[in-house]
Structure formats: C-alpha cells, structure tokens
Amino acid sequence: MRVLxxxxxxxxxxxxxxxxxxxxxxxxxxxxLITGNTDNxxxxxxxxxxxxxxxxxxxxxxxxxxxxxxxxxxxPASPIDYLKLPxxxxxxxxxxxxxxxxxxLAKRARFLLASTSEVYGDPLVHPQREDYPGNVNTIGPxxxxxxxxxxxxxxxxxxxxxxxxxxxxxxxxxxxxxxMRLDDGRVVPNFIGQALRGEPLTVYGDGAQTRxxxxxxxxxxxxxxxxxxxxxxxxxxxxxxxxxxxxxILEFAQxxxxxxxxxxxxxxxxxxxxxxDPQTRQPDITRATSxxxxxxxxxxxxxxxxxxxxxxxxxxxxxxxxxxxxx
Ligand code: UDP
Numbered sequence: 001m002r003v004l005x006x007x008x009x010x011x012x013x014x015x016x017x018x019x020x021x022x023x024x025x026x027x028x029x030x031x032x033l034i035t036g037n038t039d040n041x042x043x044x045x046x047x048x049x050x051x052x053x054x055x056x057x058x059x060x061x062x063x064x065x066x067x068x069x070x071x072x073x074x075x076p077a078s079p080i081d082y083l084k085l086p087x088x089x090x091x092x093x094x095x096x097x098x099x100x101x102x103x104x105l106a107k108r109a110r111f112l113l114a115s116t117s118e119v120y121g122d123p124l125v126h127p128q129r130e131d132y133p134g135n136v137n138t139i140g141p142x143x144x145x146x147x148x149x150x151x152x153x154x155x156x157x158x159x160x161x162x163x164x165x166x167x168x169x170x171x172x173x174x175x176x177x178x179x180m181r182l183d184d185g186r187v188v189p190n191f192i193g194q195a196l197r198g199e200p201l202t203v204y205g206d207g208a209q210t211r212x213x214x215x216x217x218x219x220x221x222x223x224x225x226x227x228x229x230x231x232x233x234x235x236x237x238x239x240x241x242x243x244x245x246x247x248x249i250l251e252f253a254q255x256x257x258x259x260x261x262x263x264x265x266x267x268x269x270x271x272x273x274x275x276x277d278p279q280t281r282q283p284d285i286t287r288a289t290s291x292x293x294x295x296x297x298x299x300x301x302x303x304x305x306x307x308x309x310x311x312x313x314x315x316x317x318x319x320x321x322x323x324x325x326x327x
Pocket of ligand 1 (some may be wrong): 079174185186187190202203204209211249273274277278
C-alpha cells in the first residue's frame with residue numbers, strides 16, 4: 001500500500017511510519033512541524049519507500065499518484081500544546097480532517113482517523129465503552145481539542161455514510177514511549193524529566209485522578225490491525241485502543257521515582273491542574289478484542305524502562321554538564 005500519514009513527524013505518526021515500512025508499504029509523511037520534529041523520521045530520510053512533505057493540512061492537500069490509505073494523525077495532542085495552539089488545534093481537527101477525507105475520497109483510499117479518549121471528556125461511566133457519548137465542556141480549556149476530535153469523528157462518519165468512503169476511527173488512550181517530546185507537558189515526559197534531574201515530581205491536584213497508560217508498540221499494533229481490517233460498516237465504527245491497566249497519578253509518580261531511584265520526592269501543585277482534567281480514564285477494549293483480537297502485551301515497567309532510557313539519552317547532556325578544569 002502507499003500510505004499518507006498526516007502528522008508523520010510526530011510521536012505516533014513516526015512510529016506508524018516505521019511499522020508500515022517494516023510491513024513493506026510505502027509512506028508519505030506530511031507535517032507542518034509545529035509540534036512534530038524531523039528528528040523522529042531522520043532515520044527514514046533517503047529511503048526510496050519514504051517521502052517527507054512539509055505541509056499544513058489545514059490547507060488543500062495535494063499528493064500525486066495512487067494512494068491506498070490516508071491516516072490522519074496531525075494535531076497538537078498534549079494539553080500544554082493545545083492550550084498554546086487552540087485555533088490551530090480546532091483547524092486541524094476540522095479543516096484538516098475535511099481535506100484529508102476529501103483526498104481519500106478522490107483517491108478511493110481507506111481513511112483512518114486518530115481520535116482520542118478525550119471525546120469522553122470527564123467521563124461519568126467507567127471504564128469507557130465506545131457507545132458512551134461523553135461528558136465534554138464545549139467552552140472549557142480542553143474543549144478546543146475534545147470538540148475538534150468530536151467534529152472530526154462526525155465528519156468521518158458523514159463521509160462514510162454519504163460518500164461510501166472506507167473509514168476507520170481509533171480512539172487512542174494515554175500512550176507513551178520513545179519520541180515523546182520532553183517538553184510536551186504530559187505526565188510521562190514531565191515526571192521522567194524531573195526524576196532524571198533529581199527534582200520532585202509535580203503531581204497536579206491530589207493525584208487521585210486515574211489514567212491507563214499504553215506503550216506505543218501496543219497502540220501501533222492495534223492501529224495496524226484496524227487499518228488492515230476488510231471494509232464493513234462495523235469496521236467503520238470507533239474502536240478504543242489502549243491498555244486497561246489503570247492507576248492514580250500519585251501511584252504513577254511513585255513508580256517513576258522508584259524506577260529512577262529519584263530522591264526528589266513529590267510536590268503537589270493544586271493550581272496547575274487544568275479545569276476539566278478527567279478524574280478517571282480507562283478503556284474498555286472489549287470491542288478491540290473481538291474485532292481485532294487485540295491485547296496489549298508490554299507491561300508498564302517494561303515500557304517505562306525503555307522510555308526512561310530514551311529520555312536519559314536526551315537529557316544526558318543537561319544532566320552531566322561538561323566539567324571545566326579550574327584555571
Ligand atoms: N499531571 C500531573 N503532573 C504533571 C503533568 C500532568 O499530575 O506534571 C496529571 C494531569 O493533571 C492529568 C494526568 O497527569 O490528570 C495526565 O495528564 P497528561 O497531560 O499526560 O494527559 P491527559 O490524560 O490529561 O490528556
């Protein structure tokens with residue numbers, strides 16, 4: 001297959017590119033690099049089966065030749081990023097999705113939307129199943145991301161129903177791993193960065209809020225299976241992909257401190273908690289299991305171990321400043 005990945009220089013987009021190339025497909029990665037980084041795809045540049053195009057997909061997307069799939073992963077995705085880039089976030093969810101769907105329709109290509117557990121907002125049911133319509137505050141600070149993704153899902157279903165585009169929607173739950181940005185503000189890079197610098201981990205609120213963390217290779221496996229599924233109306237309905245292993249943010253901080261032997265402790269920062277921060281989040285993956293035979297296989301400590309090593313190599317320089325001999 002010849003596959004376009006929007007957001008192809010991002011954390012998830014670049015891992016998907018690796019996986020598709022490993023399976024023998026060819027990849028066009030498109031990114032405007034506002035939150036993505038070419039470091040993530042540096043190792044692919046120069047390959048005959050890989051192309052990078054710097055482009056903002058909120059503008060008309062031109063790709064020459066045949067395309068078999070369009071995977072729409074472009075979007076700021078960490079709360080810090082989308083609070084800084086609220087209009088770009090809404091535009092890429094709305095205009096970017098429209099352009100990407102229009103391209104899929106024109107090329108008769110399969111379309112896969114990267115949606116999010118954020119469509120469930122601060123959920124009132126637990127765990128979250130795909131048929132739960134969510135509890136989102138349209139005008140809260142997180143609304144710019146949540147509503148962009150909800151609109152993107154609605155538009156995707158409209159193209160499926162009105163234009164018979166073969167569409168897929170994956171609802172991604174908290175995913176972590178190599179190539180996350182150290183400064184993206186999310187809990188995994190924040191805590192690991194702080195721990196590696198020997199600082200206290202900044203737990204927002206009282207840390208009782210929960211998340212369920214999925215290692216990136218498990219997420220990519222689920223998405224790849226969804227992409228490869230034969231077309232059907234069922235295949236076009238949203239699918240949660242994540243790891244249901246849930247814990248509180250406080251417990252998560254304790255694990256990071258233990259794994260990094262950080263003596264910096266924990267600092268509670270009540271004021272830093274963003275309004276509407278979900279109190280609980282856990283995917284119900286029954287549908288992914290029955291549709292895709294999906295199950296996460298990388299356990300938290302194993303995935304965190306790899307991620308810590310990655311961040312250690314990235315922050316190594318600032319952790320060990322060169323020693324200058326006293327003159
Ligand atoms: N969080 C925290 N300290 C940090 C960063 C985040 O306690 O330094 C909390 C945040 O309040 C949220 C959870 O960790 O409850 C996950 O936040 P993240 O930004 O990773 O993503 P979210 O799941 O909220 O989209």
